[in-house]
Amino acid sequence: MAIFVWGLNLGIDFKGGSILEIEYINKRPEVEIISQDLETLSLGTFNLQPTGELGYLIRTRDLSEVEKENLDNLLTLEGQFEFVEKRYTSIGPAIGQELARRGVIAILLVVALIILFIAFVFRHVSRPVSSWRYGLVAIIALVHDIIIPIGLFSFLGYWRGAEIDALFLTALLAILGLSVNDTIVIFDRIRENLRNRISPHFTETVGISLEETISRTINTSLTTLFVLLSLLFFGGETTKDFALVLSLGMVIGTYSSIFLAAPLLVLFEGRASRRS
Amino acid sequence: MSKYRILALILISFGLLAGYFCWSSEVDEDSRFYRPFKLGLDLKGGSHLIYEADTSVVDSEEISDAMISLREVLERRINVFGVAEPLVQTERVGVGAEASHRLVIELPGVTDIDEALKMINQTPLLEFKIEDPDKRDEFLDFFEELNVKMEAGEWQEAEALADSRGFTEEEMYLATDLTGRYLKRADLSFANQALSGPSVTLEFDSEGAEIFANLTQDHIDETIGIFLDGELISAPVVRDEIRDGKAEITGQFTVEEARELVRNLNLGALPVPIELISIQTIGATLGETVLEQGIKAALIGFILVIIFMIFYYRLPGLVASISLLIYVALVLSFFKLIPVTLTAAGIAGFILSIGIAIDGNVLIFSRIKEEMKAGKKISEAVADGFSRAWPSIRDSNLSSIISAIILFWFGTSLIKGFALTFGLGIIISMFSAVVVSRTILLAISPKHKKPVSVFLFGSGFSR
Numbered sequence: 164m165a166i167f168v169w170g171l172n173l174g175i176d177f178k179g180g181s182i183l184e185i186e187y188i189n190k191r192p193e194v195e196i197i198s199q200d201l202e203t204l205s206l207g208t209f210n211l212q213p214t215g216e217l218g219y220l221i222r223t224r225d226l227s228e229v230e231k232e233n234l235d236n237l238l239t240l241e242g243q244f245e246f247v248e249k250r251y252t253s254i255g256p257a258i259g260q261e262l263a264r265r266g267v268i269a270i271l272l273v274v275a276l277i278i279l280f281i282a283f284v285f286r287h288v289s290r291p292v293s294s295w296r297y298g299l300v301a302i303i304a305l306v307h308d309i310i311i312p313i314g315l316f317s318f319l320g321y322w323r324g325a326e327i328d329a330l331f332l333t334a335l336l337a338i339l340g341l342s343v344n345d346t347i348v349i350f351d352r353i354r355e356n357l358r359n360r361i362s363p364h365f366t367e368t369v370g371i372s373l374e375e376t377i378s379r380t381i382n383t384s385l386t387t388l389f390v391l392l393s394l395l396f397f398g399g400e401t402t403k404d405f406a407l408v409l410s411l412g413m414v415i416g417t418y419s420s421i422f423l424a425a426p427l428l429v430l431f432e433g434r435a436s437r438r439s
Numbered sequence: 440m441s442k443y444r445i446l447a448l449i450l451i452s453f454g455l456l457a458g459y460f461c462w463s464s465e466v467d468e469d470s471r472f473y474r475p476f477k478l479g480l481d482l483k484g485g486s487h488l489i490y491e492a493d494t495s496v497v498d499s500e501e502i503s504d505a506m507i508s509l510r511e512v513l514e515r516r517i518n519v520f521g522v523a524e525p526l527v528q529t530e531r532v533g534v535g536a537e538a539s540h541r542l543v544i545e546l547p548g549v550t551d552i553d554e555a556l557k558m559i560n561q562t563p564l565l566e567f568k569i570e571d572p573d574k575r576d577e578f579l580d581f582f583e584e585l586n587v588k589m590e591a592g593e594w595q596e597a598e599a600l601a602d603s604r605g606f607t608e609e610e611m612y613l614a615t616d617l618t619g620r621y622l623k624r625a626d627l628s629f630a631n632q633a634l635s636g637p638s639v640t641l642e643f644d645s646e647g648a649e650i651f652a653n654l655t656q657d658h659i660d661e662t663i664g665i666f667l668d669g670e671l672i673s674a675p676v677v678r679d680e681i682r683d684g685k686a687e688i689t690g691q692f693t694v695e696e697a698r699e700l701v702r703n704l705n706l707g708a709l710p711v712p713i714e715l716i717s718i719q720t721i722g723a724t725l726g727e728t729v730l731e732q733g734i735k736a737a738l739i740g741f742i743l744v745i746i747f748m749i750f751y752y753r754l755p756g757l758v759a760s761i762s763l764l765i766y767v768a769l770v771l772s773f774f775k776l777i778p779v780t781l782t783a784a785g786i787a788g789f790i791l792s793i794g795i796a797i798d799g800n801v802l803i804f805s806r807i808k809e810e811m812k813a814g815k816k817i818s819e820a821v822a823d824g825f826s827r828a829w830p831s832i833r834d835s836n837l838s839s840i841i842s843a844i845i846l847f848w849f850g851t852s853l854i855k856g857f858a859l860t861f862g863l864g865i866i867i868s869m870f871s872a873v874v875v876s877r878t879i880l881l882a883i884s885p886k887h888k889k890p891v892s893v894f895l896f897g898s899g900f901s902r
Binding site: 266281 | 802858
C-alpha cells in the first residue's frame, strides 16, 4: 500500500544519474553560492546537500567527461577553494534499467526455486496437505516478508530521501534466503511429527510443532539480529541502510514464519479435508 | 570417547593454525606467508568504469575476436601507467543481435578520474577510408569553380565560396574494413627526412595486408584517407597495388608528434569505438573508513553472539563459541586462499553468515535439550540431538545458498562479493556446526548423568 502512495524512490543505480561527494579542505563555500554557479552549467535539475562540516553531496543526471571536468573546475570557485573528491558515480540510464530488470528476474527466480525446493524436500509428507501447499505457504510468507521492507523504504524515500539501490535489492534477496530458513525449520518439525503420528489431528500436530520450535526460532533470530544490529550501528554509512533492511526483514521473517506460515497450513488442510 | 577427544584436539589445533595463518599473513610483512586480504574497490579506493563497445561496425562472427583484442589493447595501455592489479574484462549483456558488448575496467588506487580517463582515451582509433565517388565529383566541381574564381581575381567571392563549402574533407570518405585492428606494428622512419620530415610506417598483419591490397588495387589514382580518432591526418594517392601490407604516413609531423603517434599505435589501436556508460570512483580515505567500521561491526557482533550463547546455553554455548572461533578462522583463511575480494557488502555478508553459523548450533542444542528432557544419557542426547537436527540444518541452509547463488549470477561485482562471502560462509558454517561442535561436545560429554553435568549441558532457564 505504501508503495502506491509514495512510489519508490529509485536510486541512481536504477535510474541513472550521478553523485559526487566532495569535502573541502579548509573552508566550505556557502550553499547559495554553489547553487547559483551550478545553474550556469545547465546540468538540469540538481540536488546540493551539505554533509558533515566540510562536505557536499551533489546529485545530477549522468555526466559526460567534459561536464564532470567543468563541474570540478566550478567547485573550486576559481581556485579559491580546494577540495578532495571522496567519491563519484555516474551511471547511464541504460545500465540502470538493465539492473532493475535483472533484479526483478532474480527475485522471481529465487521465489520459483524455493517453491520447487520445498515441494521436493517435503515430498514425503503429502498427506494431509500436499507438498506443493507447503511451498505455496512458504512463498506467501516470503512475499509478505519482502513487501513490508519495500513499503517501509517507499515511505522513507518520500520522507527522508532514502534510496533504493543495488544494495537494497541484495538485502531483499538475502531476506528471502534467511526467512525461508526459519520457515523450513518449522515445517521440518511438522514433517517429523507427522511422520511420528504424534496426533491424529493435523492442527494439533502443527500446534505442538510450533511450541517445540519456538524457542529455537526466536534464539536464532535473536543471534542473527545481534550481528545485524552491530552492523547497523557500528558499520559504515554505505551498509547502514542495508543492515536496516536486513534487520527488519529478519524480524518480519521470524514473525511470518510463526504466525503466518503455520496457520496458513492449517487453513489449507482444513479446506482440503472439507473437500474430500 | 577418547577418539573424539583426539579428534577434537586435532580440530582445535587446526583452527588455531588457521587463525595464526590469517594473522601473520595479514600483519607481518616479512613472514613468508604474507598474503594480505584482497580488498575491493570500495574499501581500497579506486575507479570502476564500464564502456560500451560499438559493435555495429564489425561482423557478428568477428565480434568476440574484436572484444578480445579490445581488452588486450586496453590492458596494455593501462599497464604502461603501472596500475597495480588492474582488471579489464569483457562482458556481454543480452543475447543474439541485440546483445551489448561491454568492457569493465577496474583501476584500484586510481582515484583521480581524469587521470584514469586519459589513460584509456589516449588509445587512438585508426581508420582507412576510401573516397566516396559521389562526394568526389562534387568536390572536384567545387574545386574547379573555386579555381575559376581565383584565376579571375574574384577573391572575395572565392572566399565566400570556400566558406560555404557544404562538407568537410572528412565527409568525403567512406569507411572500409581496414582499421587499427589489423595493424601489426608502427615504426618511426627518417627515410625521407630531408624531403618531408619524419614519417610513420605501418605494417599490417596478413589479413590486413590482404584487405589493403584489395583496397589499393581497386582505387588506383585515388586517395586513401588515413583517419586518426576521426581526424584526417593524411590522404596519400594510391599509385599502385600494395601487396606487402606496408604503408607510410608522411607529411605533417614533428619528430615528437611522430614518435608519440608510433607509440600510441603500437600500444594498440582500438578495434572498435567505445563509449563510457558508467563510472564510479571511491576515494581512498572513504574506503579506509568503511573498512574500519566494517571490521568493528564484525567484532562487536561476534562478541555479542558469544556472550549470548554462553549465557543461554552454558557449556554447549561455550563449545559453540569455540567452534565459532574456528569457523571464523576457517572462513578467513578461505578468503585469503581463494582469494576472495572483500568489499563492504562482502564484509556484511560475512557478518551475516556468522549469524547463520550460530543458527546451526542453536538448532542442535535445542534438540539436545529435548533429548535430555526425554531422559537420555548425556552422550546419547548429544549424539541423537545432532542426527535429528541435521535435516533441518541441511534444508534451511540450502535455501539460503540458493538465494546466494542467484545473487551471484545477478549482481554487479559489488553484489557478487556479498553473495560469495555469504554463500561460502554458510557452507563452512554447516561444517563447523555439525563436525566441529559435535566432536568437541562428544569429546567432553561425561558418561554418567550427574546434576552438575545436567546443569552445564542444559540450556535456558530452569523450569
